[in-house]
Amino acid sequence: MVPRPYHVLPGRTADVAILAVAACLSLYLYIRPALRDRPVQRKFVTSGARESSTQAASHPQTVDGLPYAPDVFPGGREVESEYGTIKVFEWGPEAGEKVLLMHGIGTPCIALGDMAKEFVRRGCRVMLFGESLPPNYLSLYLPTYLPTSLLSKLALAVFSLHWLPRPVSETAPPPPPEGWLLMRADFFGRGYSDAPVDLPYDERLYTSQILLVLASSGLSWTGSSAFHLVGYSLGGALAASFAAYHANILRSLTLVCPGGLVRSSHVGLLSRLLYSGRLLPNCLTMALVRRRLDPKRGSNADVPEGDDADVDVDFDQVSISCENPAVKVGHVVRWQLAENEGFAEAYLSTVRNAPIYGQHDGPWRRLAEQLSSRRRARAGAETPAGLEAGRICLILAENDPIVVAEEWIEDARKVLGEDGVVAHVLKGGHEIAISRGRDVADVAFAAWNGKDESRL
Secondary structure (H helix, E strand, O other), rough: OOOOOOOOHHHHHHHHHHHHHHHHHHHHHHEEEEEEEOOOOOOOOOOHHHHHHHHHHOOHHHHOOOOOOOOOOOEEEEEEEEEEEEEEEEEEOOOOEEEEEEEEOOOOOHHHHHHHHOOOOOOOOEEEEOOOOOOOOOOEOOOOOOOOOOOOOOEEEEEEEOOOOOOOOOOOOOOOOEEEEEEEEOOOOOOOOOEEOOOOOOOOHHHHHHHHHHHHOOOOHHHHHHHHEEOOOOHHHHHHHHHHHHHEEEEEEEEEEOOEEOOOOHHOOOHHHOOOOOOOHHHHHHHHHHHHHOOOOOOOOOOOOOOOOOOOHHHHHHHOOOOOOOOEEEOOOHHHHHHHOHHHHHHHHHHHHOOOOOOOOHHHHHHHHHHHHHHHHHHOOOOOOOOOOOEEEEEEEEOOOOOOOOHHHHHHHHHHHOEEEEEEEEEEOOHOOOOOOOOHHHHHHHHHOOOOOOOO
C-alpha cells in the first residue's frame, strides 16, 4: 500500500474551513433548545403550610398548636385556579346581606376573625378566601358570615391591608333585623394560598383573585349593588382600585386606614433602596426582605413605615384573636415565613407593584369620576348601578404614622370632591381595625344606613 502524501491547506482555505465549522457549531448551539422538550417553568409556589396541615391532619394536637389552623373557620374549601390554590371560607345564612373583607399585606384572614365574628353576631353570613400572606401591604383571605337580607342583597366587602381583631365587649350593640353575608380573603402568597411567581403583584392580579373567589361561591356575588366592600390598609388600596372599574357591583365602599393616597414622603430612604429592585441583586434583596419581615429583627410586617416613624403600638405583639390572646401577629408572620415559600416574594412584589403610594392621578381619579356620575344622576339623570350614594366612607386613626388623618382628608377631598367622601377619625393608631373593630363596624353600619352623623 502506497502512502498518500499529506497536503496542508493553503492559509486562506484553512481560514474558510475554520469559519465554516464555527458557523455550523454556532448554528447548532442556537437551534439545539428547539430540538428538545422545554422544561416546564412553574407558575406558582405551592403553600407549604397547606401541605403541612394536610399531613398533620391525623394529629389534631399538632394542628391545634398552629398560630393559624386550617379549620379556624367553618365552611372551608380550596379553590383551584390557574394562579394556584386559594383557601376559601364561607358560612352563614344563605339569604343574608353580603360582606367582603380584605385585610393587609402581612397577616392572613385569621387576623380578621374577631371583626368577622362581630358581623356574624350582627346576623351576617361570611365568606373568606385565603392564600399566603405577605406583610406590610397585602394579603387576601376571604371569610363569609351572612344573615338574611336587610335592604335587598347587601354585600359587604372588606379589604384590609392589615386587619387585626379586638376583644368583644360585654355590651354589644343589637344585631340588625336582617342578615348580612360577609366574605374575607387572604391574598396570594399568604396563609394557605399558593403564590404566583411569574406575575407582578399589582391591582390586576388581586382583582383577578377577588373575581375568582366571588365566582367560587354557590351564591351570586355579582349583579347590581351586590355587596359592600370594606378595605383595610393595603386592602383599602386594592378596594379603591377594584371600585374604580367595578363600581356597578358594589353597594358601598368603606376604607379603613387605607393605602393609595399615602404620600411618598413617608417612604424612608432605606426602604426606597431596598424595594427599588435596581441596586441590589435579587438574592440579596430577598435575604434582606426576609430579615426585615422577621418579627424578631425587623420592622413589623403590617405597617410599612418610614425610617423615622414614631409607632407607639408594636403590631407584632397584637393578639390575633380575643379568644386566643396568646397568639400574636408576630407568631403568624413568623409561621408564614417558615411555611409559605412564596410569602416573602409576594410581599416584595406587592410593595413594588401594588397601588399603595401616590395614586392621586391613577385609579383614584377614575373612582372620583364614578362617584361624581352617581351624584349627578341623583339630580335627574339616569342613575348608574352601584355606589348609589356617590361617596365613600373613610375611617382613619388619630395617631397613624403612615396614613396620616389630616393628609388623607385633605387629599381625598381634593381627588374625590368635597361630597365624594365622608371621613371619620377614631382614637388609636394604624391598628384600629384590630383594637377597635367594633367601633369601626359601628361607623361602617351607620354610613351604610345614612346615619353617619359624626362625619368631618
